[in-house]
Amino acid sequence: MLRKSTIEAQSALSTYCRNGIETELEGAKLDRLPHYRRLVYNVVVNALNTAYPITQKYVTEGWEDLQHRFFSSHYCQHPQIWRMPEELIAYVAENEAELIAKYPALIDLLRFEWQEVFLFMMPDLELPKHGDAAPNLGDKVVLEPEMQLLILTYPVHKTHPSKLIDAQPGQYASLAWRERETGKVQFMDISIFYALFLEVISSEELSVQQAGAKAALHLGLSNDESWSSNLQHFVNKLQEKRLIFKSE
Template sequence: MNNAQPKSDFKNKQAEFAAFIRDPANNPCPADVKRQRMATYRELFFNNVDSFLSSNFPVLRKILDDRQWFELAQDFFSSHACRSPYFSEIPEEFLDFLQNERNDPDDYPFLLELAHYEWVEMALSIAQDHIEPPESGFGENLLRHHIALSPLAWPLAYQFPVQQISPQFLPEQPPEQPTYLVVYRDYDDEVHFLQINAMTFSLLQRIQQSNGVLTDALLTRFAQELGHPNPAAVKEGGLQILREMAAKGIIVPQCD
C-alpha cells in the first residue's frame, strides 16, 4: 500500500541516470553518484554503441573524420529512443534515426543511402530465411517454370552510386541515372552485391510483385509492354538474364 513512493523514486532515479548517460552535456549528474563513476558508466555505454556502429558502417566511419563521427554517434545515442534491446538491431535503429530524426545540413547528401547500403549486407547475413539449390535443369527449362525472387535477394535503387563512395569519392550531387543493385545471399550463405541495369531491375521487381509467375508469360508480357520492335530479342535477352540470376540463387522456383 505504501510502496508507491519508493517505486516513483526509483523510476525518477533511473530516468536521471539514463539522461546523464545519454547526454552528460545537457543533463545533471545524479547527486548520489560520484561524477567519476558516472563518467565510467557513460564511457562504457557509449563506446559499446559506437563500436557497434563503426563495425556495421565501416565506409561511413571511414569517410567521416573523428569529430564528425563522434557528433553523429552522439546525436544518435542521445536523441534516438531505441525500440529494441538487441544489439543486432542497432543498425536498423540507426537507419530509422537517419531517415526520421537526423537533420544536419552539413551531412553528406548520400549519408542515408550509404548507411542503408551498408546495413543491407548485415541484414541479409543474419536473415533467418534459407534457400535450397533447385533441381537439376531448372535454369535450362526456366521458360516452363513458375519463378519467384529469393527472399534473400533484394533489388535496390539509389540516387547515388553508393558502392563507389570512399574517402576519394564523395559526390555532392546525384548523377542523372540512378544506381541499380541486387544484393543477395547465395546457396553457401555468402552475401554478394551485383550492379544491374534499369531493365533488369524492372524485371526483378515484376517477379517480386507477382505471387509466382510462369517465366514464358512474364517475358512475353514484359516484351509487349516495352513496345520494342523486336519482342523476340527482348524475350531472349530477358531469359538469359534470368538464367544468370537463377544460377546465383536470385531467382528460385516458386514454392507450391
C-alpha cells in the same frame, strides 16, 4: 510499484548515459558517473562503426557528432545490439536534413551497408520447392529468399567512398544475396529494368515474360525483342548463381 523518486533516479542515470550532460543524482559519487557514460557510449559507437565502416569514411566531417546526436535523441528499440545500427537509417532520414545535404549519398550508403550486415546475419530461410530445369521466358519461377534488392539514388554499391561526394544522382540497383554454401554475401550491379522485373516476379505469380513485359511497360520500353533476349540472359545468370528456379 516503484516510487516516483526511484523511477526519476533511474531515468536520470539513463539520460546521462545517453546524452553525457552532467546531472544531479541522489546518493551518487559524481566523479564516477562519467565511467558509465563512457562504457555505455563505447558499446553503441563500436556497434555503429562496425556496421558502417564505409559510411565512416564517406562522412569525413560529422560522423562522431552524428553518433552522439543519434544516441542522445533516439530511443534505441532493439534488445539485440547487433540489430541497433539499422535504427540509424530511419533516424538520419527523419532528423538529419543538413547532414544529408552535405553528404547526399548518406542514406543510400547506410542502407547498402546495413543490407550486407543483415543478409550475413539473418535467420536461415528455406528455399521454396522448385523444379530442376533452367527457367525459360514462358516459365513461372521462384526466387532465392536469402536475397534482397536495393534501389538506389547514388551508386554507392560501385563507387569508392572518396569518390562518392562527386557521384551524380540517378537510378541504380544492387542485388545482394547470401551464398548457401559459404554464407558470404555477394552483390551484383543490375539495371533498373531487371530490378523492376525482380520486384514484379517476387510479388505476382507471372511467367518471366509476363513479369518482364510489366516491368518494360512501367519503364516505357517498347522494343519487345530487345528486352526479351536480355531478360533471358539475365535469368540464366541468376540461375547459374542459384538465385532463380523454375517453379514445380
